[in-house]
Amino acid sequence: MCAIFSGFVTDWSDTTPNKIPYLDSAGMIMLAAFNEANKDSSGVAQPYSATSKTIRVVYNSDESGETYILTNYLKAVCPLIDYNAGYISIFGATNLPSTSFQTLIDNVNAFRGSTTITSQWIGAIGSGGVAATIGTGAAQGGTIGYVGANFTKPYTQAVSGAGLTNVDAPYSAALQNEQLRIAGIYVPDNTTPSTLEFIAPTPAGALNAWTDTRLRVPATTWTWADFNIYNTVFGRVTQGGVSVTGKSVLPLTNRANAYPLSGTAFMFLYSCYSLPAGELPTDPVNRVTSLTNYLSWHYTASNPLLTRVIQNVGFNPVPASYATVIRNKYLSPSSAERIAIGGTAGTNCASASGAL
Known part of the structure; x- marks a missing residue:
């Protein structure tokens, strides 16, 4: 991934020996061919493409989580x-992480001194546009990109966007995580596919990453900024021979079966709401009542039906520790920070007249 998204490797047929770096189990930098991990059942590395095929990165042109x-x-x-x-110049820059992929493109262009590589990359609007542009058809060959699991197989079979309708949904990538790297597993097991070691982006894989004990424990004293899981960084930690001090914990999880490229969906909500004319705070149609009822259901600590609905589209509920804090902080009748109608005494909305 680093070689692709930095423009270091630009063709799927590349088999140049000792071209791209990787870390061994002791943290030493080693070099291998781009196709080293693409081994057949006999253990022989095969090019990803038998003929020259340009790697075309498909990215979300919008601001995107x-x-x-x-x-x-x-x-x-x-x-x-x-x-x-x-990699340090491109990915280690202070302007990353970013919700804009153009920031990464600018970093690549600045380091390469040219726009030649990124001119082959394809921008698409929204996740549907990215997924449809990647697809699985022969005409779309050579593309690779990133979307949520809900836009990939097996969680959906067809996607639409970028002027395309009902395109065969793309497949997703299993990744090596730090636990596998430290265990010396660098290549998926293609001789017995049922024991594939690399981690697939499943609800269980995401949950395993989120339950890494090096992540901060949620607390009712958290502000909105504390819920930014990506800002949870290591202290002075060496992992598998490599210093990860100050690095984001989630991508470098060494928990078994954890998918390292995980994140969370989020909602933008007001904390204080106006009371429409003619409505009473106790009316079941009141916007605060409807919203808090939904959120209370959504963040139920143990709800098999909710869990099944969320997992069927490739996601997983946040861990119970997060759900409990969210309920206690923003939904509990006794919390001063609860979502409320403007002017509600005993809450942060006491002095608010409407939506803030």
């Missing part, structure tokens, strides 16, 4: 395997 999750992952992981300052 998915772009932020991706660039946070690349910023944490790629500089650790650098040997020529390229």
Whole structure:
């Protein structure tokens, strides 16, 4: 991924020996061919494409949370395997992570001194546009990008966007995490596919990453900024021979079966709401009543139906520790920070007249 998203490798047929860096189990930088991990059942590395095929990165042209999750992952992981300052210059820059993929493009262009590589990359509007542009068809060959699991197989079969309708949904990538790297597992097991070691982006894989004990424990004293999981960084920590001090914990999780490229969806909500004319605070149709009833259901600590609905589209509920704090902080009748109608005494909305 680092080689692709930095423009270091630009063709799927590349088999140049000792071209890209990786870390061994002791944290030493090693070099391998781009196709080293693409081994057949006999253990022989095969090119990803038998003929020359340009790697075309498909990215979200909008401001995107998915772009932020991706660039946070690349910023944490790629500089650790650098040997020529390229990854540090591109991914280690202070302007990443970012919700704008153009920021990463600008970094690549600045380091390469040219726009030649990124001119082959394709911008698409929204996750549907990205997924449809990648697809699985022969005409879309050579593309790679990033979307949430809900836009990939097996969680959906068809996607639409970028002027395309009902396109065959793309597949997703299993990734090596730090636990596998430290265990010396660098190549998926293609001889017995049922025991594939690399981690697939499943609800269980995301949950395993989020339950890494190095992440901060949620507390009712948290502000909105504390809920930014990507800002949870390591203290003075060496992991598998590599210093990860100050790095984002989530991408560098060493928890078994944890998918390292994980994140969260989020909602923008007001904390104080106006009371429409003619409505009473006790009316069941009141906007605060409707909203808090939904959120109370959504953040129920144990709700098998809710869990099944969320997992069926490739996501997983946030861990119970997060759900409990969210309920206690923003939904509990006894919390001064609860979502309320403007002017509600005993809350932060006491002096508010409407939506803030």
